[in-house]
Structures are given as structure tokens and as C-alpha cells.
Amino acid sequence: xxxxxxxxxxxxxxxxxxxxxxxxxxxxxxxxxxxxxxxxxxxxxxxxxxxxxxxxxxxxxxxxxxxxxxxxxxxxxxxxxxxxxxxxxxxxxxxxxxxxxxxxxxxxxxxxxxxxxxxxxxxxxxxxxxxxxxxxxxxxxxxxxxxxxxxxxxxxxxxxxxxxxxxxxxxxxxxxxxxxxxxxxxxxxxxxxxxxxxxxxxxxxxxxxxxxxxxxxxxxxxxxxxxxxxxxxxxxxxxxxxxxxxxxxxxxxxxxxxxxxxxxxxxxxxxxxxxxxxxxxxxxxxxxxxxxxxxxxxxxxxxxxxxxxxxxxxxxxxxxxxxxxxxxxxxxxxxxxxxxxxxxxxxxxxxxxxxxxxxxxxxxxxxxxxxxxxxxxxxxxxxxxxxxxxxxxxxxxxxxxxxxxxxxxxxxxxxxxxxxxxxxxxxxxxxxxxxxxxxxxxxxxxxxxxxxxxxxxxxxxxxxxxxxxxxxxxxxxxxxxxxx
Numbered sequence: 494x495x496x497x498x499x500x501x502x503x504x505x506x507x508x509x510x511x512x513x514x515x516x517x518x519x520x521x522x523x524x525x526x527x528x529x530x531x532x533x534x535x536x537x538x539x540x541x542x543x544x545x546x547x548x549x550x551x552x553x554x555x556x557x558x559x560x561x562x563x564x565x566x567x568x569x570x571x572x573x574x575x576x577x578x579x580x581x582x583x584x585x586x587x588x589x590x591x592x593x594x595x596x597x598x599x600x601x602x603x604x605x606x607x608x609x610x611x612x613x614x615x616x617x618x619x620x621x622x623x624x625x626x627x628x629x630x631x632x633x634x635x636x637x638x639x640x641x642x643x644x645x646x647x648x649x650x651x652x653x654x655x656x657x658x659x660x661x662x663x664x665x666x667x668x669x670x671x672x673x674x675x676x677x678x679x680x681x682x683x684x685x686x687x688x689x690x691x692x693x694x695x696x697x698x699x700x701x702x703x704x705x706x707x708x709x710x711x712x713x714x715x716x717x718x719x720x721x722x723x724x725x726x727x728x729x730x731x732x733x734x735x736x737x738x739x740x741x742x743x744x745x746x747x748x749x750x751x752x753x754x755x756x757x758x759x760x761x762x763x764x765x766x767x768x769x770x771x772x773x774x775x776x777x778x779x780x781x782x783x784x785x786x787x788x789x790x791x792x793x794x795x796x797x798x799x800x801x802x803x804x805x806x807x808x809x810x811x812x813x814x815x816x817x818x819x820x821x822x823x824x825x826x827x828x829x830x831x832x833x834x835x836x837x838x839x840x841x842x843x844x845x846x847x848x849x850x851x852x853x854x855x856x857x858x859x860x861x862x863x864x865x866x867x868x869x870x871x872x873x874x875x876x877x878x879x880x881x882x883x884x885x886x887x888x889x890x891x892x893x894x895x896x897x898x899x900x901x902x903x904x905x906x907x908x909x910x911x912x913x914x915x916x917x918x919x920x921x922x923x924x925x926x927x928x929x930x931x932x933x934x935x936x937x938x939x940x941x942x943x944x945x946x947x948x949x950x951x952x953x954x955x956x957x958x959x960x961x962x963x964x965x966x967x968x969x970x971x972x973x974x975x976x977x
Contacts, residue, residue, distance in 0.1 A: 499530030504691025520587035547692025601652035607939035634662030636715030644670035661962035741951030746905030801844035828880030905944030
């Protein structure tokens with residue numbers, strides 16, 4: 494099957510100028526089921542020129558409320574096509590259909606609603622201080638935004654970037670992952686149906702080394718928002734640095750889950766295993782390192798093994814609560830190499846192991862796996878696996894737990910399980926991560942998502958995400974007059 498409406502540029506569906514195509518592989522079968530065009534430099538130029546022309550021709554002066562009106566129209570259309578999105582996501586990246594609908598799509602809708610609400614209640618032109626009424630700060634759209642999104646949460650990450658860029662008043666070019674390009678095409682249809690003017694939103698397909706690199710380095714791009722691997726994010730930052738363009742990078746993670754003896758152990762372990770394995774372990778904020786207080790460590794290992802053995806793996810099209818395949822042969826091989834590494838380095842395998850999940854020999858189905866007695870210098874403890882693999886390490890004291898948790902090049906998320914609120918607060922202050930979750934309590938809508946160290950720079954979500962696409966202007970000596 495060929496998806497002939499390859500690119501959306503300047504309000505129209507256009508054919509790519511280059512002749513190359515990209516096959517879309519179904520993770521459940523390992524077979525190609527669709528293809529899309531692959532952008533060359535001319536295609537990238539066309540998309541960026543459309544965005545630049547629109548921005549310079551007056552979109553930059555658009556009233557913020559008008560931008561949010563478009564965003565709210567988009568939300569309504571996306572909600573009506575919820576099932577269509579879920580089916581595409583399930584097939585192109587392997588998410589089970591119920592998970593694709595309730596988590597992949599609904600989470601994206603939640604982010605868009607939070608962005609719209611934040612935009613409605615914020616003032617983009619305000620006094621610096623009450624005693625300096627003639628000195629103002631104004632938040633203005635920065636310009637043309639390049640949005641480069643991953644395959645693991647395809648519509649969720651698009652929603653975070655497009656929603657924030659639209660609310661900020663930017664024009665944009667979206668380059669989604671070549672592994673999951675079909676749901677983004679449906680998203681472009683929804684943008685068109687919502688009445689977004691030509692040039693405000695543009696979409697091209699292509700791989701990272703070609704289209705992604707050309708977009709990141711383009712002279713007319715003012716900000717690059719990228720989600721993906723730390724290696725690729727570093728290249729994006731270097732390309733943008735040549736022209737001092739702003740970058741927002743949401744990169745990898747190796748997030749610790751600190752389990753203290755005073756928590757509800759059964760709940761903590763069950764939730765911790767589920768969080769690590771969610772989306773087949775393909776989430777940057779997965780709680781993939783479980784650090785457990787020594788006095789309850791062996792009990793925790795047994796509980797983790799039991800929870801893993803009860804974790805179901807099945808076909809993406811099947812209803813129910815189960816894991817699907819990882820996204821590709823490359824990803825399957827990567828996870829297998831880490832499982833082999835854990836065995837070679839002497840970690841104790843307590844559940845799962847190498848090979849495909851029994852009964853699912855076609856496709857890229859990994860066995861959910863747990864290693865215990867993992868030393869901090871093992872590859873499985875230090876490197877992002879991006880698959881359903883949990884590693885467990887004991888600690889003796891609170892101080893040791895914090896040292897182990899912070900002993901990583903990443904700093905995206907961290908998780909704390911304890912019955913002592915004072916300890917929770919004390920430990921949270923010392924953890925070097927951008928997001929801390931205590932006792933399984935989810936973040937509020939619009940809370941900032943992002944990390945530190947090699948997990949990236951910048952934040953997504955709510956007002957924090959909008960500000961990534963705005964520049965700050967200081968104005969002195971002029972009092973703003975209200976219209977009317």
C-alpha cells in the first residue's frame with residue numbers, strides 16, 4: 494500500500510520532489526504494509542519557506558486568543574477521530590489497541606487541553622512589577638519552529654510540540670519519525686480540517702539523517718524542538734548552534750525508582766514493574782532502575798519476578814491489558830544485546846530472558862525481563878535499553894540510595910516509594926532529575942516535562958511548553974492601553 498499524500502505544505506497535500514520512499518513496517522509481523530515519501534533538501538526548503546512566508550506576512554501578529562481558538566477546534570476534531578488514531582498507532586508502532594486509545598491518544602488530548610487552558614489564563618504582556626507600571630515584559634512568538642518527533646508516543650509528542658507552538662503564535666514544520674509516519678499524516682488532516690491557515694503547519698516525512706538534519710540546520714528555522722535519543726539530540730544541538738538558534742531537547746533517561754522499606758511494598762513493586770514495562774518499555778521516563786532497601790530486597794525481587802511472569806504479551810490488535818512488540822528489528826536486536834550483556838556481566842536473571850516471547854515468533858515480541866543484583870557499573874544499569882527490562886539493586890541507607898540514583902549521565906525522572914512524607918520531600922530535593930513522582934501519584938495536567946544532564950534542556954507541557962516557543966521582550970517607558 495502506498496500513502497500518496499506524502500507531505501502537507503502551505504495548506505495543500507503535495508508530492509515529494511525526491512523519488513525516494515520509506516517502507517512502514519508492522520512490528521507485529523515484521524512486514525511492510527505502507528510507504529511514504531522521503532523528503533530531500535528541496536522538500537525541506539519548500540516547507541520552511543511556507544512557514545517563514547506565513548510568519549512574516551502577519552501570522553506573528555495573530556491575537557493569542559485566535560491561536561487558542563484554532564487549538565480548541567483541533568481538539569474537537571482529534572477527539573472525533575480517536576479510534577482512527579488508535580488503529581494507526583497500534584499498527585505502525587505496535588501499541589495494543591486499548592492502550593493506543595486510552596493512553597497514546599487520550600494523553601495527547603489531555604496535553605492539548607492543558608496547553609489551551611494555560612494559554613487562556615496567561616498574560617503575554619504584563620508589568621515587570623506593580624511599582625514599575627511603565628516597564629513591561631512581552632512574550633512574543635520566536636518564529637519558525639522545526640518539530641522533530643519520535644515513534645514511541647507519536648501523537649502525544651506531536652500534540653505537545655504543535656499545541657505549544659500554535660498557542661505561542663509560531664509557524665512550524667513537523668518531521669515525524671519514519672518508523673511511525675501514518676498517524677502524523679492523519680494529524681495533518683485534522684489540522685487542515687480545524688481551519689489552520691496555509692503555512693502555519695507543514696509536514697514532511699523522512700529519516701533523521703536526511704530530512705531531520707536538513708531541517709535542524711536550516712537558516713530560516715528559529716527554534717528546534719526535538720524528542721529522541723541523546724545521541725541524535727546532540728547532533729541537533731550542534732547543527733542549531735552554528736546559527737545560535739534555540740533548541741528544546743527531550744532526550745533519553747535511565748530513571749531510578751527508590752523503594753524504601755516503609756512503603757506498601759506489594760503496591761510499590763507491582764506499580765514499578767508496570768511502569769517500567771509500559772509501552773513495551775519504550776518510554777524515556779520509564780522507571781527502569783529499581784533501587785530497594787536491603788531489608789526488603791529479596792521480598793521485592795520475588796514480587797517483581799511474580800509480577801513479570803503475570804505480565805501478558807500479545808498482538809496489538811487484541812483487546813485487553815497486555816504488552817505489544819517493540820517497534821523494529823533494530824530495537825529488538827538492541828534489547829536482546831542488553832539482555833545478553835546482563836547475563837555475561839553476572840546479573841541474576843529472575844524473570845524473562847533472551848529470545849522472542851513464546852507463541853509469538855513473528856514480529857518483534859520481547860520477553861519482559863528482570864535482573865537482580867545489578868552493579869552500578871554494568872551496562873544494563875547505565876545505558877538506556879528502551880525495552881521491557883527492569884534492573885534491581887539493593888541499598889543500605891538513604892544516603893546510599895541517593896548516590897546510586899544520581900550515579901547516571903541522565904536526569905529525566907525519578908520515583909520514590911515511602912510511607913514517610915518527610916523522607917519523600919528530603920529525598921526529592923536531593924535527586925538530580927527534572928521530574929520526581931512520589932508513591933505513584935501522577936503529575937498534574939500542564940506540569941513541566943523534561944530533565945537535566947544528558948536528558949535534555951527545556952520543558953514541555955502547559956505554559957512551560959508554550960514559553961519554549963516564545964521570546965521575551967523588555968519594554969520600558971510605555972504604559973499598555975486596553976482596547977475599547
